Every structure is written in C-alpha cells, then in structure tokens.
Amino acid sequence: MTTQATSITTGNPSMSKIFTDSSTDDVWSGNVLTDSIAGQSIGILIPNSTLSFAQAEYEAGCMAWRLQNAQSLQVSVRGWGVKSGQNCMSEAGISPVRVAPNDILTVYPLPVDGTAQKSNVLAWVTTTKGTELFKGLAVADNTATALVTAVNGQGLGDAFFNSTLQRLSVQCEDGCTLDSIQIIDEMGGVVFTAQGNVRGASTPAAKSNEYNLDLARLAINIGKGWSFKVITVSE
Numbered sequence: 001m002t003t004q005a006t007s008i009t010t011g012n013p014s015m016s017k018i019f020t021d022s023s024t025d026d027v028w029s030g031n032v033l034t035d036s037i038a039g040q041s042i043g044i045l046i047p048n049s050t051l052s053f054a055q056a057e058y059e060a061g062c063m064a065w066r067l068q069n070a071q072s073l074q075v076s077v078r079g080w081g082v083k084s085g086q087n088c089m090s091e092a093g094i095s096p097v098r099v100a101p102n103d104i105l106t107v108y109p110l111p112v113d114g115t116a117q118k119s120n121v122l123a124w125v126t127t128t129k130g131t132e133l134f135k136g137l138a139v140a141d142n143t144a145t146a147l148v149t150a151v152n153g154q155g156l157g158d159a160f161f162n163s164t165l166q167r168l169s170v171q172c173e174d175g176c177t178l179d180s181i182q183i184i185d186e187m188g189g190v191v192f193t194a195q196g197n198v199r200g201a202s203t204p205a206a207k208s209n210e211y212n213l214d215l216a217r218l219a220i221n222i223g224k225g226w227s228f229k230v231i232t233v234s235e
Helices: none
Strands: 003-012 014-024 032-035 050-058 060-069 076-082 093-098 103-110 118-127 128-140 163-172 177-186 191-196 213-215 220-222 227-233
Touching: 003 032, 014 103, 050 060, 050 076, 050 103, 060 118, 060 163, 060 191, 076 093, 103 118, 103 128, 118 227, 128 227, 163 177, 163 227, 191 213
Parallel strands: none
Antiparallel strands: 003 014, 003 050, 014 032, 032 103, 050 093, 060 076, 060 103, 118 128, 118 163, 163 213, 163 220, 177 191, 177 227
16 A cells, blocks of 8 residues: 655644654554654644644645544544645634544545546535545546445445435545536436536646535435545546
8 A cells, every 4th residue: 555744734823733644545544643743642742722723734646634532533623635835824724623632633645546537536525414534546537436435435325324415525636627526316316516626726727725626505315325426537
C-alpha cells in the first residue's frame, strides 16, 4: 500500500498546534496524527482546549479527516484536506469543539489514480442516521459510478436505508472535475442530480480548495437499493 505525508494545523485564536503523520492510503486504521514537536496525540497534548479551525493537508490525491474519541469512537468534527501549500484560512473554520483526553486526529487519504481517464473520489454523506465517508476508486471519466462506504463497502441504500439524506460533500482527486452527482432509486431512476466543479488554488475556475460540491439542507428519503453516483472528468 502507498503512503503520503499528511498534516493538520488546528487550534483557536489564542493558540495552535501542528499534527503530522506518514499515512497509509485508503484506510483510517493507523493514520493517527501526532504533534510535530512532542509526538503526542491531540487529546494528550491539549485536553479540554477548544478548536475553531483546522487546516489539513496531504501530498497528492484527496483526503478526509476527523477528530474521534479513541474509546467511544464518537466523531466530534470532520472535514477535508487540501493539497500541500493550497490552504486558505477562510475555508478552515469549524464549529467550536472541545478536545477530550481520549481524542485522536485521523485521516483517510487516497492517491492520484495512475491510470489515464480515471480518478479517485471521496464523499461525506450525512443522513438522519449519521455521517459516513464514501469512496470511489478508479472512477472512469464520463461514467456514472456508484460510491460505497469507505469502511465496509456498502452502497447508499444499504448503509442508510429508511433515513433522510441531509447533506453531501464531494472531494475528487487533484485536478479532477466533478461533472455531476446522482441519487438513483432501486429502479434505476434519477431522483436527484446536481452539478459539480473543479477545486484547488491552482485552477482559476475552482470555487473551493476543499470540495468539488457541497450540498446542504437536502431532504431526500432513501430507499433500499438506492445508490449515490458521481460523474467525473480527469485532468
């Protein structure tokens, strides 16, 4: 498996710390970031501190991150990384969260797909049953491709049957354009679609460094056998 350098600079208006790791691609497990000076996890280093921003970076591809309690596994905040050197504080704000002593920062990176006209994609999917990270590997250009949960490979209808879809946030690999997303019912019909974009500070047309599409205030009731698909165009 491949690895890449990752980091998260996080804190509040009074202080901040840098946490780093050499992270394995396509997994959460083992990718625990530690302080660049003391080598401690965030819960040990700054317990009870309040975080109001997080600037996460990876080398190449795409990356999700989360602040998680190592004992209860409860996630208190999550977000996207950006390619190293493309961070902007205007996008780094998070809802204020207090660090618990058992909290850890973990990341889920994906590399740039090495095959022409194929891309890797991540998506945070939030429903009334919770939030899960979805992924698509080697997504072929101009082909509607279903994403599945990063941890156990379930489709949208299996993971979130009988819930209401509330938010979608999609991050494609560097340079990749998200043409559109589709929510597909069990009969193959398109229930909902939305157009995406490219991202990244080096691309003039980009609207965000962090995401290709971010949809809030959705109200889509998910049925059994439904799927969440993306259509992409590689760089």
